[in-house]
Every structure is written in C-alpha cells, then in structure tokens.
Amino acid sequence: MTQQTQAKPRTDRFLMGHAEAPDWEKAAESCLQQIGYIPPDTTLGFLYVTDNFAGILKSILDHFREETGIQDWIGTVGMGICASGKEYYETSAMAAMIGSFREEDFRILPILRNEQLTELIDIQDWLQRDQSHFGIVHGDPRNGSTPELIERLAERLPGGYLVGGLTSSRNEEPQIANGIVQGGLSGVVFSERVKVVTGLTQGCSPIAGMHVITECERNIIAKIDDRPALDVFYEDIGEILARDLNRTAGYIFAGLPLANSDTGDYLVRNLIGVDTKNKLLAIGDLIEPGQTLQFCRRDGRSAWDDLQRMLDDLKSRIDTPPRGGLYYSCLGRGQNLFGNDSEELRAIRNTLGDFPVVGFFANGEISNNRLYGYTGVLTLFL
Numbered sequence: 001m002t003q004q005t006q007a008k009p010r011t012d013r014f015l016m017g018h019a020e021a022p023d024w025e026k027a028a029e030s031c032l033q034q035i036g037y038i039p040p041d042t043t044l045g046f047l048y049v050t051d052n053f054a055g056i057l058k059s060i061l062d063h064f065r066e067e068t069g070i071q072d073w074i075g076t077v078g079m080g081i082c083a084s085g086k087e088y089y090e091t092s093a094m095a096a097m098i099g100s101f102r103e104e105d106f107r108i109l110p111i112l113r114n115e116q117l118t119e120l121i122d123i124q125d126w127l128q129r130d131q132s133h134f135g136i137v138h139g140d141p142r143n144g145s146t147p148e149l150i151e152r153l154a155e156r157l158p159g160g161y162l163v164g165g166l167t168s169s170r171n172e173e174p175q176i177a178n179g180i181v182q183g184g185l186s187g188v189v190f191s192e193r194v195k196v197v198t199g200l201t202q203g204c205s206p207i208a209g210m211h212v213i214t215e216c217e218r219n220i221i222a223k224i225d226d227r228p229a230l231d232v233f234y235e236d237i238g239e240i241l242a243r244d245l246n247r248t249a250g251y252i253f254a255g256l257p258l259a260n261s262d263t264g265d266y267l268v269r270n271l272i273g274v275d276t277k278n279k280l281l282a283i284g285d286l287i288e289p290g291q292t293l294q295f296c297r298r299d300g301r302s303a304w305d306d307l308q309r310m311l312d313d314l315k316s317r318i319d320t321p322p323r324g325g326l327y328y329s330c331l332g333r334g335q336n337l338f339g340n341d342s343e344e345l346r347a348i349r350n351t352l353g354d355f356p357v358v359g360f361f362a363n364g365e366i367s368n369n370r371l372y373g374y375t376g377v378l379t380l381f382l
Contacts, residue, residue, distance in 0.1 A: 012100055014324030014381065015042070016356035018083035020093035024053055028063050031096045038068055038098065044106060044188065045098045046326065047075035047176055048082070048360045051169035052092040058180045060094065070098060072108055074188050075176040076138040078360030079168045080334055082327050085349040087334055087342040087361075095358040099324055099381065105191045108177050109137065113184035115148050117156055123189070130192045132159030136326065136379070137187035138175045139166040139371075141363040147371045149185050154369035157189060162369060163198055163377050165328035165362025195382040197317050200367045201310040203333050203374035204253055204268050205302035206294045208236035213291045219272075221281045224293065228279035236295045245274060250332075254283040255296040258370070268296065268373045298374065300337050307344065307376060311351040314380060322352065322380040327359035329376040334361050348378065 017034030021027040047064060049057060054077045065071055080089040088095075107126055110119040120127070127133065135157060139146045146166065154160045164187060167173040177186035190196075211232060215223035224232040234242040241248055248271065255266040273282035287293075329344060338344050348357060365372045 012323055014097050014099040014356040016084065016095065016097040016324070016358060018086060018093070018095035018358070020088055020091045022092050024056055024060055024092070024094070025063070027092065027094050028060060031094060032067055035096065035098065038070070039100060041100045042068070042070055042098050043072060043101050043103055045070045045073040045096060046358050047073055047094065047096050048358055049077055049094040050081055050088055050092060051077050051079050051171050053077070053094060054169050054172040054174060057174050057176070061176055061180065064096060068098065072178060073176050074108065074136065074138070074186070076167045076360065077169045077172070077174060078362065079170065079331060080361035082329065082345055082357060082359035082361070084354065084357045085342060085346050087345050089335060097324055097356050097358040101190070101194060105193050107189050109135070109185070109187045109189060111177060111181040111184045111186045112149055112153060113143065115145055115152050117152055120156060127158060127189070130158065132192040133157040133161070133189050134194065134196055135160060135162045135187055135189045137162055137164040137185050137366060139164065139185050139364070139366065140173055140175070140183050141166045141168070142173065143184055146185070150366055150371055151369050153185060159192070162366050163326070163328065163379050164366040165360065165377070166364040166371070168331055168361060168363040196379055197314055197382065198367070198377065198379045199310040199314045200265060200372070201303070201307045201376045202265070202268070203298060203303045203330060203337060203376070204255065204296040205299045206255060206296045208295055210257070211293050213287055213293055214289060216287050216289055219282055219284065219286055221283065221287065229281040230274060230276065230279035233281055233295065251298055253296050253298070253374070255294045256285065256287070257292050257294065266294070267370060268375070270373075298332065298337070303333065303337055307347055308351070310376070310378065311347060314378065315352055318380065318382060320382060322355045322382060324381045325355060325357040326379045327357055327376065328362050328365050329359070330365055330374045331361045331363060332374050333376060344376065352380070
C-alpha cells in the first residue's frame with residue numbers, strides 16, 4: 001500500500017482574508033487573523049472595501065499598514081467586492097490580499113488626472129529598464145477623460161498592458177495608492193519579471209450581424225448601412241421589442257467590435273436615446289463614420305458560457321497553481337446576472353482551484369488599453 005502525502009502549499013502563495021462586520025475594526029481583525037503569519041519578504045497589499053466603508057477608508061488602510069508592516073498598498077471601493085468563492089453586496093465588508101514581490105519589480109503609480117501624464121516623470125527611469133510592463137489600475141468614474149487616460153497610460157508604459165476597473169460607490173469614491181487618492185487613475189506597475197496571465201469575458205451576446213455606421217455626429221447615429229439608424233435597430237431587435245422601446249433599457253446595447261482583435265472582443269455601450277421622428281439613435285460613446293457596430297443583449301446563459309470559456313482558456317495556459325488573483329467584474333454581472341449565491345466567484349474556484357482572489361464590482365472594466373462594460377477581467381499571478 002502506497003502512503004499518500006499531502007502536497008505542501010507554495011511558500012510564495014499570496015495570503016488573504018475577507019470579512020463582513022458593521023465595525024470596520026472587527027472586519028479588519030478577522031482579515032488579519034485569516035492572513036496569519038506574514039513572511040518578511042511580503043511587499044505589496046491589495047485592499048477592497050464595500051462603499052459602506054468609503055468614508056473611513058483611510059483609517060482602514062492605516063490599520064493594515066501598521067499591523068502588517070507593509071507600506072505599499074493599492075485598492076478601491078466597490079458597491080460589491082470579491083473574494084475567493086465569495087461576493088459581498090449591500091453590507092459592510094472588506095477583502096485584503098498580500099503578496100511577495102521584489103521591490104525593484106514594481107512601482108506604485110502616482111495619481112494620473114490629465115492626458116499629459118506628467119506625474120509619470122517620477123518613475124520614468126524605472127520604466128525604461130524593461131521592455132514590457134503590466135499595470136493594475138483603478139479609475140475615478142467622475143473624470144470624463146478616463147478612457148483617454150487608460151489609452152495614454154498603456155502607450156506610455158513600454159510594452160504596457162493594463163487591467164482594472166472604475167470605482168463604484170453610492171457615497172465617496174476614493175482609491176488607494178500608498179494613501180487615499182481620487183480624481184484619476186492610480187495603481188501599480190510591474191516589471192516583465194512578474195509573470196501573469198489575464199482573461200476577459202463578455203456579459204452580452206450579439207443578436208444580429210455586423211453593420212457599418214455611415215452617418216453620425218459625436219454619439220448620435222443617423223445612418224447604418226446607408227439606411228436610417230432606427231430602421232436597422234428595429235429590424236435587429238424584432239417586432240415585439242420595437243413596439244415598446246422601454247423594454248430594451250438594460251437589455252439591448254450597442255457593441256463596437258475592436259479592430260485587429262483576434263478574439264472577437266467588442267466594447268458594449270449603453271443606448272441612451274432615440275429620436276423616432278428623425279430615426280436617430282444615441283449611444284454612450286463617441287463614434288465615427290466607418291466604424292462597425294452590432295446590437296447585443298444581456299444574456300445570462302451566454303454570459304455564463306463565455307465565463308466558462310475564459311476560465312478554461314486560462315486553465316490551459318498555466319502549468320502551476322496561481323499564487324493569487326484579481327477579479328474585476330461589472331456591477332451588471334454578479335448577482336444581477338447569475339444569482340445571489342456568489343456563482344461568478346465560485347466558478348473561478350471550481351475551474352482553477354482554491355487560491356487567493358480579491359477584487360470588486362466596477363463601474364467599468366479595464367483590459368489592455370480599453371474601458372469595457374458588462375465584462376469580467378481575471379488576472380492570475382504565477
């Protein structure tokens with residue numbers, strides 16, 4: 001009879017804790033107890049709290065810095081937050097994760113508020129040392145330049161690739177970047193020596209074929225395929241929905257396919273208005289003649305299938321259990337799309353195993369150099 005021995009946990013595995021309690025100190029203490037012993041080479045923390053704690057985030061951050069001895073932290077606030085196999089909504093909760101990185105392999109981003117990104121001067125010399133970089137960023141939804149900031153930052157980082165999300169809150173909208181910041185993009189950038197894999201899953205599915213926007217101004221579409229925009233929209237959504245456009249709210253969206261995408265990714269944008277007299281259609285993004293467009297719908301079954309597709313793809317791309325993970329999902333997903341039993345986070349655990357994961361439900365999700373909607377973005381540290 002062969003005696004079986006249990007595999008020892010990886011010594012470089014991230015540590016995490018998550019808890020809910022009306023008293024933030026009790027929640028923080030529970031998180032710290034779950035984290036347990038902190039190795040001396042632990043250098044970076046990730047902290048996410050529900051918006052019930054938004055107004056006291058500084059006190060929470062100060063407490064974690066003092067109790068752990070870790071000075072470098074990033075994070076933000078969400079109307080819902082994520083942990084391993086668990087989602088928290090409508091409650092006072094927090095999730096903290098810490099990991100070991102060499103200090104020369106990461107830099108905390110200063111808050112970036114304008115498209116010139118002049119604040120990057122402080123880390124410019126460090127950025128030039130490597131040919132590729134990976135950034136985790138949190139954005140302020142109140143800054144109208146956020147999409148441009150994301151694109152510019154990805155361009156300015158040599159070989160840059162970003163993931164993250166926009167803060168979501170019914171109250172204040174602070175972020176963490178070695179302190180409490182707001183008004184722009186913040187986060188952390190890693191060197192090429194930090195190994196990660198990422199995946200993107202869509203929450204909507206196309207309902208008809210591809211079209212070309214042939215006449216438009218800013219975000220208002222006049223003609224699609226050289227026909228009145230509203231006529232094409234009616235045909236794609238069908239007679240029943242066309243008779244009552246109120247039923248399309250939160251269900252039908254505009255999908256803008258990404259040029260040169262080898263995975264069929266598209267940006268989902270809200271339909272924000274129709275002009276039935278002039279047959280115009282307004283969407284929540286700036287557009288140009290010649291762009292492609294396809295209408296899509298929020299579809300729980302299709303979204304679940306695409307989530308599983310992403311997880312299976314990530315599983316095929318790794319040959320070792322992840323050290324830790326970050327998940328940023330849209331507010332329109334989670335319990336609103338999959339039910340109240342933390343199904344989205346449980347799917348991650350069921351497919352990829354039980355490893356530390358934290359994150360939040362965002363007001364927009366960031367992948368590569370784009371701001372998405374109704375998506376989930378998963379990052380695995382290897």
